[in-house]
Amino acid sequence: MNKRTKWTMTVVSLASVALLASCGSTSSKKTEIEFFTQKKETLGITKEIAKDFEKENKDIKVKVVSVPDPSNVLKTRISSKDTPDVVNIYPQNSDFKEWAANHVFEDLTGKSFMNNIKEGVAAQYKINDKLYSAPLDSNAWGFFYNVDAFKKLGIEAPKTWDEFEAVVKDIKEKGKNQSPFALSLAQGDAWSLNGFGQLAWAQADGGFDGAQNALRFSPKGAIKTANPNFQSVIKQLDILKGNGQKGAEGATYNDAIAAFVSGKSLILPQGIWALAAVQQQKPSFEIRSFAYPGKTAEDAMSVGAADMALSISSTSKHKAAAEKFVNYFSTAKVFQKYFDVNGEPTSVKGVKTEGKMPELEGITRLTFTDKQFVWLQSKWTSEIDFHTLTANYARSGNADNFAKELNVFFDSMK
Incomplete structure (x- = not known):
């Protein structure tokens, strides 16, 4: 075999290796979704849950974002058509109602993960008879x-x-x-x-x-x-x-x-x-x-009203991954971890709550009764x-x- 033939084969081999490496890196590239949370108090457990999700879904990365003055930041981002993939939002507020009516968020009506929520809770926040958020607990x-x-x-x-x-x-x-x-x-x-x-x-x-x-x-x-x-x-x-x-x-x-x-x-x-x-x-x-x-x-x-409520951007490029994350977060096994830190009354079926948060009972004894009303700004x-x-x-x-x-x-x- 002459030198020219050897050189040609070497070049072809190197090119093949490079091509295979390129294909491998493409197939292993992760889908990244952004989870924008307004709950800085529970940022630690939220990040832990996101990491647990990534372990079970190795093709998805969750970027948990928490910023100062999240309400105004979110308004700016939505007006700039930069809505995060998954948003922790307050569905009783007027801004949410306007955004949902204008299809900023995905219609979640009929999604399987909505069955994780107790009967009638999500329906309180319907917009034009459709569900645009998954309310997982209530503040007070x-x-x-x-x-x-x-x-x-x-x-x-x-x-x-x-x-x-x-x-x-x-x-x-x-x-x-x-x-x-x-x-x-x-x-x-x-x-x-x-x-x-x-x-x-x-x-x-x-x-x-x-x-x-x-x-x-x-x-x-x-x-x-x-x-x-x-x-x-x-x-x-x-x-x-x-x-x-x-x-x-x-x-x-x-x-x-x-x-x-x-x-x-x-x-x-x-x-x-x-x-x-x-x-x-x-x-x-x-x-x-x-x-x-x-x-x-x-x-x-x-x-009080819904606190950790999750919505999905209607313009997200990764809706399947976003839905997978919301489904994961709303399961009893996962939300139990969140509840054990946060302690707010939850609407997620199967979460064990009895006797777990005595510190809050003086307030939460009124939750889901006629002695707790929805935040007044729901009409403002x-x-x-x-x-x-x-x-x-x-x-x-x-x-x-x-x-x-x-x-x-x-x-x-x-």
């Missing part, structure tokens, strides 16, 4: 408290509003350098008082419908400081004024969690989603919770300014300005 809002500190001070969790005021007074008088509340009043985290603001109006006006009639469906300019319901609301909000930890006016959500865990503040007004964030910091005391008190023990209320076109105005009043105590700004906010919807 109330108060966490430091059981050990309460016992030391000789106080108990309040069952009525009068008892609540007495508890706050006792903490101020008996506590050693301890504040009643762990608050986050910084502008960026004003959302953390959303539940307090909504429940104050619901207590003042007899529930969901009454609050909507006072705020959203009243005549323009109808919110006035002289109104009895307005006076009731500011009386409730006044329990926060001057009763937060040092620096509460500029404190973030994480600051409030830290103040509570440190034992410097004995009550954390927050949604039940915060339990995971609190426990991650390993508090040295027992935690329990109580619902938003009313005039009598029977008048206690909570507010926006909600962010409402958060801010509630926090502004908690800082300033300026009732006239509060009424004026509430009118500006709600008049734009009337």
